[in-house]
Each structure stands twice: as C-alpha cells, then as structure tokens.
Amino acid sequence: xxxxLKESYGYIFEEKLLDEIAQVAQxxxxxxxDILIDFGDYIKTMPLLLSGAIKILRxxxxxxxxLLYFLEKGDTCAMTMACCLGETKSEIRAVAETKxxxxxxxxxxxxEWLGKYKSWRNFVFNSYNSRLKEMLMxxxxxxxxxxxxxxxxYLLDKAQINKTDFIQNTHQEIAYDxxxxxxxxxxxxxxxxxxxxxxxxxxxxxxxxx
Amino acid sequence: xxxxLKESYGYIFEEKLLDEIAQVAQxxxxxxxDILIDFGDYIKTMPLLLSGAIKILRxxxxxxxxLLYFLEKGDTCAMTMACCLGETKSEIRAVAETKxxxxxxxxxxxxEWLGKYKSWRNFVFNSYNSRLKEMLMxxxxxxxxxxxxxxxxYLLDKAQINKTDFIQNTHQEIAYDxxxxxxxxxxxxxxxxxxxxxxxxxxxxxxxxx
DNA sequence: CGGGCAATGTAACTTTTGATACAGAAAACG
DNA sequence: CGTTTTCTGTATCAAAAGTTACATTGCCCG
Numbered sequence: 001x002x003x004x005l006k007e008s009y010g011y012i013f014e015e016k017l018l019d020e021i022a023q024v025a026q027x028x029x030x031x032x033x034d035i036l037i038d039f040g041d042y043i044k045t046m047p048l049l050l051s052g053a054i055k056i057l058r059x060x061x062x063x064x065x066x067l068l069y070f071l072e073k074g075d076t077c078a079m080t081m082a083c084c085l086g087e088t089k090s091e092i093r094a095v096a097e098t099k100x101x102x103x104x105x106x107x108x109x110x111x112e113w114l115g116k117y118k119s120w121r122n123f124v125f126n127s128y129n130s131r132l133k134e135m136l137m138x139x140x141x142x143x144x145x146x147x148x149x150x151x152x153x154y155l156l157d158k159a160q161i162n163k164t165d166f167i168q169n170t171h172q173e174i175a176y177d178x179x180x181x182x183x184x185x186x187x188x189x190x191x192x193x194x195x196x197x198x199x200x201x202x203x204x205x206x207x208x209x210x
Numbered sequence: 211x212x213x214x215l216k217e218s219y220g221y222i223f224e225e226k227l228l229d230e231i232a233q234v235a236q237x238x239x240x241x242x243x244d245i246l247i248d249f250g251d252y253i254k255t256m257p258l259l260l261s262g263a264i265k266i267l268r269x270x271x272x273x274x275x276x277l278l279y280f281l282e283k284g285d286t287c288a289m290t291m292a293c294c295l296g297e298t299k300s301e302i303r304a305v306a307e308t309k310x311x312x313x314x315x316x317x318x319x320x321x322e323w324l325g326k327y328k329s330w331r332n333f334v335f336n337s338y339n340s341r342l343k344e345m346l347m348x349x350x351x352x353x354x355x356x357x358x359x360x361x362x363x364y365l366l367d368k369a370q371i372n373k374t375d376f377i378q379n380t381h382q383e384i385a386y387d388x389x390x391x392x393x394x395x396x397x398x399x400x401x402x403x404x405x406x407x408x409x410x411x412x413x414x415x416x417x418x419x420x
Numbered sequence: 421c422g423g424g425c426a427a428t429g430t431a432a433c434t435t436t437t438g439a440t441a442c443a444g445a446a447a448a449c450g
Numbered sequence: 451c452g453t454t455t456t457c458t459g460t461a462t463c464a465a466a467a468g469t470t471a472c473a474t475t476g477c478c479c480g
Binding site: 356391393412 | 435436437438439440445446447
C-alpha cells in the first residue's frame with residue numbers, strides 16, 4: 001500500500017505522514033457504476049482517490065439529479081470532509097465513473113493530522129479550495145450558459161476524465177447528469193453533429209477535434 | 211475591540227486567541243452598498259464579520275451577476291480564504307447589504323493559528339462547510355427551481371437578513387441579483403401579489419406572512 | 421434470420437424565460 | 451407647480467427548454 005500511496009501522494013506528504021496513512025488506512029477497490037456514497041449516508045471515513053474517476057451528483061427533491069463535478073487521482077471529496085467534520089448526512093451521491101482504488105482514513109486520524117502535519121493541512125485546504133472552484137464552475141454553467149454549451153462542456157469533461165474522445169453513454173444517461181430530458185439531449189447532439197463538432201454512433205459519441 | 215470581538219466570537223474562541231486577534235486585527239466599518247471585495251482583487255487579509263450583512267456575487271463573462279449567498283455576524287468568507295491560501299485573484303464580489311463592521315486578519319496569522327489553536331481550526335472548517343452548503347443551495351435553486359420560486363426564496367432571504375418584511379429594492383435591483391431582466395421580475399412579482407403572498411409598493415415589497 | 425428491445429430521430433405543441441417597446445404613475449426637484 | 455427622472459405595468463414577439471407521441475434503426479439472442 002505504501003508504494004501505491006507514494007505514486008499519487010508522494011510529492012505532497014512527508015515520509016512520516018505517508019507511513020501513518022499506510023498504517024491506519026484501508027484500501028478499497030471499486031468498479032464502474034458502484035455507488036460509493038449515497039444521499040443521507042453518514043460518513044466516518046475520508047476517502048483519498050488513488051486511481052480511477054468518480055462523479056459527484058446532487059439530488060433533486062422530487063426525482064432527478066445533477067452532475068456537480070468529477071474527482072481524479074490525488075483528489076478527495078471535500079463534500080465528504082464536510083460531512084465527516086460536521087457529523088451530518090451526505091448531501092451528495094458519489095458514483096464510480098471508472099474502476100479504481102481509494103484509501104479510507106478514519107475521521108479521528110484526519111483531525112489529529114491537521115494539528116500535526118503542515119502538509120496534511122495544506123492538502124485538506126487545497127481540496128476545499130478546488131471543490132469550491134468546481135462548485136463555482138457548476139454555478140457558472142447553470143446560471144450563464146444554455147443547454148447546448150453545457151452539453152458540449154460535459155462531453156469535453158467526460159473525454160478528459162476517461163482519456164478518450166469516444167464517450168460511451170446513451171442520450172438518456174447524459175440527460176440524467178445534466179438534469180434534462182432525453183429528447184432535448186438528442187436534439188442538441190444532432191445540432192452539434194451538424195456543426196461538425198461530434199459524430200454520433202449508437203450508445204457512443206465521438207468528439208471531433210478541430 | 212476586544213469586547214466587540216467577544217460579542218460575536220466569545221463563545222467560539224479561547225481567551226488567548228481572542229487576545230491575539232485583538233492585537234493584530236484591524237477594525238473596519240462599512241456602509242450599505244460599499245464594494246468590499248471585487249473580481250480580480252488580490253486578498254491578503256481575511257475578514258471576520260462582526261455586524262451587518264454582506265452579499266456575495268458571481269460575475270458573468272459578458273456582463274451580469276448572480277447572487278450566491280449572504281454573510282452575517284460570525285461568518286467569514288470562505289471564498290476569500292480560498293484566495294488567501296491559494297494566492298489567486300478573487301472569484302467573487304462582496305457588496306455590503308447593510309452597514310456593519312469587520313476585523314481584518316493578516317493571512318500569515320491565520321495560517322499560524324491553524325497549527326496553534328484547535329478552536330480556530332474548527333472555525334475555519336465550519337466556515338468552509340457552511341459555504342459549501344450555501345453553494346449547494348445556490349445550485350439547487352438554479353438547477354431545480356423556476357424563476358418564480360427562486361424569486362420568492364430570494365425575498366424570504368432578504369427579509370431574514372435585513373430583519374424586516376419590507377424589502378427596499380427596485381425590480382431592477384432584484385433582476386441583477388437573480389441574473390434575469392426587470393420585466394421578468396415585474397411579471398412574477400405581480401403574480402405573487404395576485405396569489406396574496408406579497409404586496410407591491412413603489413421601490414419596496416411587503417411580505418405577507420400566512 | 422426474425423422478433424423483441426433498447427436507443428435514437430423527429431414532429432407538434434406548451435411552458436418558461438427573455439427582449440423590445442411603450443404607457444402611466446410616483447417621486448424628485450428646480 | 452410643471453418638468454424630468456425613475457419605477458412599474460403590460461403587450462407582443464422570439465427563443466430555449468420541456469412534454470408527448472410515435473417512427474425508425476441497430477443490436478441481441480433465441
């Protein structure tokens with residue numbers, strides 16, 4: 001586990017902290033589609049992502065979701081930290097976008113290290129800051145952009161996270177993430193295809209780079 | 211200043227920390243409408259709000275703003291902390307909703323105290339958590355609600371922050387905060403009046419409690 | 421290879437929001 | 451008091467997004 005940790009976090013944490021993490025943390029693997037955290041869950045461990053990607057969703061009161069952002073290697077979920085420290089229920093759902101690995105750290109330790117290791121403190125703050133920034137971007141998208149732009153940005157994000165220009169999703173799945181209807185997505189995708197920005201296949205979309 | 215501090219923060223911080231704050235902090239008063247932080251500002255001090263209320267706005271790329279949330283006594287601006295620690299430009303604008311007072315704390319001190327005082331650490335984390343929650347609420351509003359609901363929530367927020375059911379704003383000002391046009395606001399306000407939820411006056415709106 | 425099913429395409433219509441234009445009412449002010 | 455400015459009400463039209471309904475197209479699998 002130590003070597004795995006060093007791969008993703010070796011540059012950020014000092015030796016002693018890496019050792020401590022290796023001692024108390026539990027390694028966990030997950031598969032694409034796994035629900036790692038659900039609305040209302042109480043969370044007592046903090047996840048550090050070693051590999052793979054996770055998408056974070058917000059739930060509507062009456063049915064429906066909205067994609068907030070993706071997490072990658074080296075990220076942690078600030079929303080989860082918020083829940084840990086505040087001892088409240090989870091406000092979000094975390095779904096595995098790809099298979100991957102996380103290490104789980106008990107809340108007690110994460111608090112202890114805050115006083116003990118400056119590098120840990122910086123990491124936690126940087127995570128909060130990244131997440132606030134991602135939330136701001138989500139708000140920008142919602143408030144200032146039309147659905148066609150949001151859709152195109154979504155496709156770019158997906159491509160970046162999955163490291164491929166072939167996006168393996170049905171229109172319905174995309175509609176869920178963007179909190180709209182399948183028909184709207186089909187319509188706008190067709191428009192994007194006509195503009196030459198993408199090519200549509202069955203259950204997959206190909207990004208056409210200029 | 212010490213007594214002022216104790217009024218808002220006496221229950222959260224220990225004596226020693228309050229003393230330290232009183233030593234290094236600068237007291238600053240502001241008037242309604244003052245722009246306390248603007249987009250692109252570099253921020254080197256962290257504000258603690260003692261009295262009054264502040265609204266935090268996000269800027270559109272090409273003209274236009276959106277209200278994110280309000281700050282009250284005992285709050286601090288996590289977005290500002292993010293900028294302080296990350297040493298980046300401000301992503302938001304802070305405008306005084308009422309007159310009030312803040313104490314300004316140098317970034318260096320706020321970092322020092324993070325290692326030194328557990329109460330400070332908790333305060334900073336709680337602030338981040340509150341702000342994340344407010345951002346989530348902002349996203350809920352944008353993603354899941356129509357303009358009429360957003361408008362009504364806005365009026366309720368305003369009333370709570372200003373501690374009065376008489377909201378002294380023109381339709382144009384409300385339109386700015388909600389990032390829409392004056393005509394839309396007028397239309398929806400009229401509809402709310404017809405439903406008996408508010409009464410309209412010139413340059414002010416009266417909330418009618420059920 | 422043909423039936424069944426999931427995924428997509430498309431038409432027609434409604435609702436919501438935004439844009440423009442202008443009229444009337446209230447305050448502001450010399 | 452009359453003029454000017456600000457604020458509000460409303461009508462009309464256009465665009466964006468949501469809804470419903472149904473046709474078509476591939477694909478899986480017996």
